[in-house]
Each structure stands twice: as C-alpha cells, then as structure tokens.
Amino acid sequence: MSLLFSALVAVFVGFAASVAVVLAAAQALGATPAQTVSWIAGLALAKGAASLWLSWRHRLPIICAWSTPGAALIAASSGLDMAAAIGAFLLAAALMMLTAAFRPLGALIEKIPMPIAAAMLAGVIFRFVVAVFDEARVSPGLVLPLLAVFLLARLVNPFLCVIAALGVGIAVSFATGLAAWPTGRLALTGLEFVTPRFDTAAMLGIGIPLYLVTMAAQNLPGFAVLRAAGYQPPVPACLFVTGLTSFLTAPFGAHMVNMAAISASICTGPDTHPDPTQRWKAGILYGLLWLAIAATAGLLLALILAMPKALIVAVAGLGLVGSLTGALTQATASDAHRFAAIIAFAVAASSLTLFGVGSAFWSLVAGLGVLTLDAIAGRLRARS
Numbered sequence: 410m411s412l413l414f415s416a417l418v419a420v421f422v423g424f425a426a427s428v429a430v431v432l433a434a435a436q437a438l439g440a441t442p443a444q445t446v447s448w449i450a451g452l453a454l455a456k457g458a459a460s461l462w463l464s465w466r467h468r469l470p471i472i473c474a475w476s477t478p479g480a481a482l483i484a485a486s487s488g489l490d491m492a493a494a495i496g497a498f499l500l501a502a503a504l505m506m507l508t509a510a511f512r513p514l515g516a517l518i519e520k521i522p523m524p525i526a527a528a529m530l531a532g533v534i535f536r537f538v539v540a541v542f543d544e545a546r547v548s549p550g551l552v553l554p555l556l557a558v559f560l561l562a563r564l565v566n567p568f569l570c571v572i573a574a575l576g577v578g579i580a581v582s583f584a585t586g587l588a589a590w591p592t593g594r595l596a597l598t599g600l601e602f603v604t605p606r607f608d609t610a611a612m613l614g615i616g617i618p619l620y621l622v623t624m625a626a627q628n629l630p631g632f633a634v635l636r637a638a639g640y641q642p643p644v645p646a647c648l649f650v651t652g653l654t655s656f657l658t659a660p661f662g663a664h665m666v667n668m669a670a671i672s673a674s675i676c677t678g679p680d681t682h683p684d685p686t687q688r689w690k691a692g693i694l695y696g697l698l699w700l701a702i703a704a705t706a707g708l709l710l711a712l713i714l715a716m717p718k719a720l721i722v723a724v725a726g727l728g729l730v731g732s733l734t735g736a737l738t739q740a741t742a743s744d745a746h747r748f749a750a751i752i753a754f755a756v757a758a759s760s761l762t763l764f765g766v767g768s769a770f771w772s773l774v775a776g777l778g779v780l781t782l783d784a785i786a787g788r789l790r791a792r793s
Contacts, residue, residue, distance in 0.1 A: 415681040416694035419472060419672040423456075424702065426571040427477040428713060429725035430537070434483035434664065438494050442714075444662055447601040450706040451663030455654035457699030459666055463650055464692025469640050470676045471692050473651055474631075474669035476623045478732060482533050483664060486615055486767050487760070491662065492606040497616035498659040499605055504620040505652030505665075509645045524746035525753050525776035526625040527739035529618065532757020532772055534733045541726035548719035551581055555720070559727050571728045578720040587717040596707040600661045614767035621773070623667045626732065631668025638677035639685060642668075749779035 431452070435445040452475045463471035479501075483494065508514050545552040555574045562570035582588040628648065635642040647668055655665050675681075676691040702709065713721070740750040753776030761768040 411680065412682055412688075412691045413694055415676045416691050416698055419669075419675040419691075419695055420698045420702070422569070422572065422675065423474050423669065423672045424709075425575055426728045427475070427480070427725075429721045430477055430480045430484065430728060431475065431664075432710075432713065432721060433537070433725050434480040435662070437484045437486055438489060438491050440491055440662065441601075443596070443599060443601050444491060444603065446596060446599050446707045446710055448662030448664075449710060450598050450600055450703045451658035451661035452666060453699045453703035453706060455651075455658045455663055455666040457696040457703060459650050459654045459696075460692050460699065461696030463643075463647060464689045464696065467643055467646070468686070468689045469635070469642065469692070470638075470673070470681070470688040471635070471642065471647060472631075472669040472673040472676050472695055473666050474627065474672055475663075476619070476627050476665040476667050477729070478530050478534065478622045478626045479619045479665045481537055481729060481732075482530075482618055482622055482769055483615060485533050485536055485769070488762070489608075489611050489615070491603050493608040493611040494615060494664075495603050495659055495662070496605040496607040497611040497614075497619065498664050499656060500607075500612050500616035501620040501623070501665055502652050502656035502659055504617075505623070505655065505667075506649050508624070509647075509649035509652060521621070521773075521777070522743075522746050522749075522780065523625065524740045524743050524750040525773065525780070526621055527736045528750035528753035528776060529757045529769055529772040530622050530626050531733055531736035531740055532754045532759075533622075533769055534729045534736065535754075535758045537722075537726045537729050538733050539726075541723050544719040544722045548717070550585070551578065551587065551717065551719050552723045554578075554581060555723050555727070567731070571724065574727055575720075575724050578724060579716060582716050582720055587720075588715050589717075590711075590715045598704050598706045598708075602660050603662065605660060610764065610766045613770045615769075618769035618773070619665055622769075623665050626736070627667040627670065630670040631673055634670050634673045634677060635668075638674075640677070745783075746780065749776045749783065752776060752779050 435448050456473045459473040555578045558577045559570050559574040562573035632642050632644060651666050677688060681691050682688045740754060741747050753772045756775045757768050757772035759768050761771055763771060
C-alpha cells in the first residue's frame, strides 16, 4: 500500500501543481480544445510509458515528468502556431536523444555556464509569478485567498502548498458562481495529429531553449534525486528513452518529458518501501496511473477549464515560485557570472523579438556575449 500511496501522491502533485502552466502554453499557441486534450494525453502517455519501461528494465524507481519550465517557455512565446511549435518540439527531442548517443554533445552543453542557463529560466518564469499579483488586482476575492492558503500551507508541506491553493480556488469558484461548466458533449480523451512545420524562428526561439532548460532545470536535478537516494541512474538510457517518447508524442502536441525531481523524491525514500530494492515497483504503479490519466484527459481538462481565468493564472504562477527561487539562486551565486546573468535574466523577462526569434534565445546570446567581453577585458588587463 505504501508503494501505491507514494505513486498516487507523486501523480497528483505532478498533475495538479503544473497543469495550469501547460494550459497556458497551449493557449499561447492558439491550440483548439481538441489539441489541448491531445497535448495533455500525449504527455501522460509519454510519462507513463517512459516511467514503466525504465523502472522495469533497470529495477530502479525512475520517475518521469513533463517539462514545466519548458511549458513556461512556450507560454511566454508569441507569434507561433501549433505546427511551428511541434517542429521545435521534435528538434528538442532529437537533441535529447543525440545527447544520450554522443557524449561530446553533452559535454558541450555542460560548458554553458549554469548561471546563464538559470538566468534564462528565471526570466521566463518571472512573468508568470508577476501575473499572480496582476490577477489579484482584477479578482482580489479569488486570488488573495489562494495566496494566503499557499503561504500558510507552505509552512506545513512545501510539496502540497500549490495543490492546497488549487483546492481552495476550486471551492471558491463554485461557491461564488465563477466556475462555468463547458456546454456540449465532452470527449473522454483523444489524440490529434498536427503536421509539423520546421520554422527557423521557432527552432531557435523554442526548440533549442526547450532542450536547454529541460536539461538544466529538470534532468540534472532528477538524476541528483536518484543519486541522493542511493541509486546510480543509467543516464544515457534515461535521456534516450525520454527523448524518444517525446519525439513520438510531439506530433500530438506533447512538448517534452524528462526526469522528475519533486515527484521522484516522493517515490525514492523509505516511506515508499523500507527495502530500496523494492521501490522500483512504485515507478511501475506511477506509470500505470499516468496511462489512466491519458485515457481520461478530456474529463480532467473539462474540470480545470471550467474554472475562471484568474484561478488558472494564479495557480500557474504559484506553482513556479519554487522554480523561480532556485533559478535566481543559481543565477546570482557566482560573482564572476552575476552581471552577465542579470543581463540574461532581463532579456528573457522582456518581450524582445528579433528576426522572429523570441527572448529566450537572445537571453542566452546576451549572457554568453557579456561573459565573452568580460573574459577579453580580463586578458587585456592581465597583459597590461
């Protein structure tokens, strides 16, 4: 029962705490309701299949998740449609598989200073956190109680504070009549194929940044959680399988799956099973539960989409506060990289678009450019 309970909690936390960010990404790309259901169903299929296979094959509790920072990156984009975005998703998934197959590519990615990558992520997420307080001005009766519950619940359990806020928000929405059930026949689930279009601006503005933030903000912490629990994760196999499942489900809207961190921490400790060699079974149950979500994605989204816009925006922002905190900490930790990281953060947080390419890509260019100038200036000073 402890195995099943851990898997249930991990699935609930993974879905409820970040589904609002995925919905924001779908809205930014102009996805239809059917495409939005397909997006969630595709992600659930990829997460379930990857977790099932990796946990069974390696007898380890390998827990996979969708890329929440990646969804935030997509939601912050503009001027792109589903076809162009899916072309970028395919590129990011292919890069993940190449990283597993060719170690030099992984070594090249590791050379990108972590403060710069973290600053890019922080800039993208910053907009969503600020939006919480923008919505509080418009809908104070709904957002302020959510914020109060979030801050109080965080003192008791940081993992469940977003879910507590969501629960209160749903209750308030129904009590005040703000919730509006969708009319018409509801689809249980569905997958809708979208023919990809390989657009250069989308590749640079979403594809490459999606790959980078997923590697830096999701995969690396996910592997660290497994190592901290005493396991040695098969890194190349994990990267290849998550990249492959992402590639196969991308035409249905799924943006990226990767190693989980928070969900993994729920399934890898002694509360899951006192015997570490038996905890891999939690990964099997976790995968099966996500396959069940894939089969009922339409009904789950109908409940969420019945909620007012202010609730979705507020929950998405609150769910990213922890990610913003971690990213800002990493971005400003190094004296040598701090100025370049602040520039990268400012660019990513802006609405800059050049040559059709969004601010996430130019954030990396700006941060690395400042670091290069600093290095050249340092050498000139040393020679003089």
